[in-house]
Every structure is written in C-alpha cells, then in structure tokens.
Amino acid sequence: MMISKIYKELCTNKAKKIYEECGKYIIGGVLDVGSGRGYIAKEISKYGKNVQCLDVKDHNLTDLPLKIYDGKRIPFKAGSFDTVLVCYVLHHADDPTGLLKECIRVSKKRGIIFEDNADSLLTKPLDILFNRLHGVDTPLNFRSISQWIKEFKKLNLKIIKIKRGVEKQWFYPGVEHIMFVVDKV
Numbered sequence: 466m467m468i469s470k471i472y473k474e475l476c477t478n479k480a481k482k483i484y485e486e487c488g489k490y491i492i493g494g495v496l497d498v499g500s501g502r503g504y505i506a507k508e509i510s511k512y513g514k515n516v517q518c519l520d521v522k523d524h525n526l527t528d529l530p531l532k533i534y535d536g537k538r539i540p541f542k543a544g545s546f547d548t549v550l551v552c553y554v555l556h557h558a559d560d561p562t563g564l565l566k567e568c569i570r571v572s573k574k575r576g577i578i579f580e581d582n583a584d585s586l587l588t589k590p591l592d593i594l595f596n597r598l599h600g601v602d603t604p605l606n607f608r609s610i611s612q613w614i615k616e617f618k619k620l621n622l623k624i625i626k627i628k629r630g631v632e633k634q635w636f637y638p639g640v641e642h643i644m645f646v647v648d649k650v
C-alpha cells in the first residue's frame with residue numbers, strides 16, 4: 466500500500482516534469498503513443514487537452530481512453546491528431562523507424578519525442594531494470610542524438626526543438642533524457 470503510494474507519487478512527479486518541458490509545444494488533440502500507466506496523458510488532459518492513449522499492452526491506471534494495438538499499424542486514420550507524443554517508447558519498438566513513420570502518418574502536424582541518449586553510461590542496464598519488472602519488452606533500440614537527427618531529416622521532418630538533459634530523476638542516474646519536437650512539412 467505504502468510502496469504503491471510512493472510509486473504513484475514518483476510517476477506523477479515525472480509526468481509533471483514532462484508536461485513542464487513539452488506543454489508549450491502541444492497543439493490540439495493528442496495521441497499518446499506507448500502511454501503506459503497513462504499518468505503523462507492524464508497530466509496533459511488537466512490543461513484542457515483531449516488525449517487518446519495507445520499501447521501494445523494495458524498498463525493504464527487512469528480513466529482516459531486506451532486503444533490496444535499490434536505495435537505496427539496505428540489504428541487511426543492519417544492526420545487524426547494534431548500532436549503525437551512518443552515518450553520513451555521508440556527504443557521499445559522492434560522497428561523504431563516503422564513506428565515513427567506510423568506516428569507521422571496519424572499526426573496532422575506535430576511530433577514530440579522523448580528518448581534516452583544511447584551514449585549515456587547506464588541507459589541500457591537501467592532500461593532493463595525498470596521495464597522488465599513491469600513486463601515491458603526491452604529490445605534496447607537506443608540511438609544517439611545525431612542518429613535521431615539523421616532519421617528525422619530522412620523522414621522529411623522539420624526539427625523545431627532539441628532539448629538535452631530534460632526530466633532528470635534521482636532514481637534514474639547516469640542517463641540523459643532528450644526531447645525532440647518535430648513538424649511535418
């Protein structure tokens with residue numbers, strides 16, 4: 466009971482920090498791809514935004530709508546959402562580029578991506594530690610900042626913002642988190 470209360474507190478605190486970073490870049494309705502427990506989506510919804518959660522498994526602990534899918538073809542029409550948020554998810558996909566292409570397809574304009582820096586010392590061991598406990602697959606498909614930039618350019622995305630060192634947590638040391646904001650052109 467006590468542990469789950471502390472855990473919820475940590476997750477809510479993380480969601481608040483993420484919103485502080487990306488809130489000003491969110492436009493219109495949001496699709497939260499790989500929404501996990503849903504705390505980030507819930508935080509965003511507090512600011513009057515409609516948020517649809519999407520995941521390959523049901524970890525949702527909120528009252529927000531969640532759609533489960535196969536991890537490949539996002540079950541929404543092209544341009545269904547003004548903003549698509551992909552928070553610490555791409556490195557969990559077997560095919561990160563394929564997932565990114567799907568995110569671009571269902572986005573009308575904006576993509577907001579948070580990722581762990583592949584070059585940080587503890588990125589891989591901490592990903593295994595934190596995710597396998599919760600039954601989340603860890604194919605460890607991490608990339609460096611320059612690899613992501615190359616990927617976004619290849620997909621014809623305009624980079625609006627890159628912010629390094631975002632959302633620092635004491636329980637996640639030695640891993641740099643990066644936020645990328647991109648637009649379809």
Ligand SMILES: C[S@@+](CC[C@H](N)C(=O)[O-])C[C@H]1O[C@@H](n2cnc3c(N)ncnc32)[C@H](O)[C@@H]1O
Pocket residue numbers: 498499500501502505519520521522524535536537551552553554557558559564596601
């Ligand atoms: C590390 S958790 C991140 C959860 C949440 N976005 C956050 O930052 O707290 C990764 C999530 O991505 C989901 N996931 C893995 N592969 C996925 C895919 N191909 N499409 C969508 N979600 C996926 C997992 O089930 C898990 O909920």
